[in-house]
Amino acid sequence: MGVLLRLLSARPEAEEALQELYTRVWLRSGRYDPAKRRGMTWLIAIARNLAIDRLRSRPPRGTDEGLDPGADSAPRAFSRAIAKDEAGRLAGCFGQLAPDRADAVRAAYLSGLSYGELAARHAVPVTTLRIRLRHSLLQLRECMDQ
């Protein structure tokens, strides 16, 4: 529910999405393989997918609205991830990215911001942002897979 509330911001929509989430979880439960992944990872992946599908099918929102969600807790989450495991691979690899890009990746993951919204936030053209973030993501992958 936290995931849906965070991404969709509006409680009624999050509640509606939660019903859909339970249904999807149940329809897909046969495909879940506990040997391959943690239950929470699987569940949150389904929840995020569902919420982002909803976000992207909404009419475009004003830039003001796209800016504030989660600006507060994203950094906290990040420091918590570091605190949890000083040598945490993801945190370490985030540390190797330029700080504004690491921020952008976190904001996309946690707040569901799109390329368009991030471009507005960082005041760069969408294509530029896309090239830069794609590069950062590949860098992140290389670092994680080492």
Place this chain on the structure above:
Amino acid sequence: MTDIPLAQSLTKPLTKVEADEAEAAEYVLGLQDAADRAATQARVSSDGAFAQRVFAWETRLQDLNDGYAPATSPRMLPKLEARLFPRPRRAGLGVLRWLAGAGVAAALVLVTLATLVPPRSDLIAVLATSDARLVLEVRHAGSELAVTRTVGPPAVAGRVHEIWLIAPDAAPVSLGLLAEAPLVVAYPRPPDGWGLAVSIEPEGGSRYGTPTGPVILRAVIGREL
């Protein structure tokens, strides 16, 4: 944003594998607009190797999940349980009030599916227009519902027939889209009195989780068979 890696990336175009990795990451992060996202979604369903890349990204980024604060879900569980498990509730399930509980629910589903009555094909509903130009049969066998179009044409190009299951006083739940082959969905036998409906939706089905197009067929399970 910092500029140096941009210069690097411009001098070095992405290889096919890099482009695939970047697309998988963009999809998992949810960066794409609706059209790109739909295209990648189609790739995930049809391209197993690509789906593995998506899966790997979900795992790579899982530590970020700590950033989601838990929130109490509304008290919808009794209603959901009634929808999902049309059988008496087991004691103790009432404590499942958190999202985390859904994991337990998923496990319970597996148990439920595994312990269902032995398979037998059972015609539970027929959906037909009054002139019988379009007829669908819904059967239940084992742990599956099968929906077959026995008479009539498919939806016109660009549209699709979507079938919905409606528990009493609940919102419709999509069972899926009807194609040429029978639609088979893992589902316990819905009790008598539940509704079925078919609506016309845009290609790919309703995007909102509820019917958006005209409802062309309706039936109530266990009635008028």
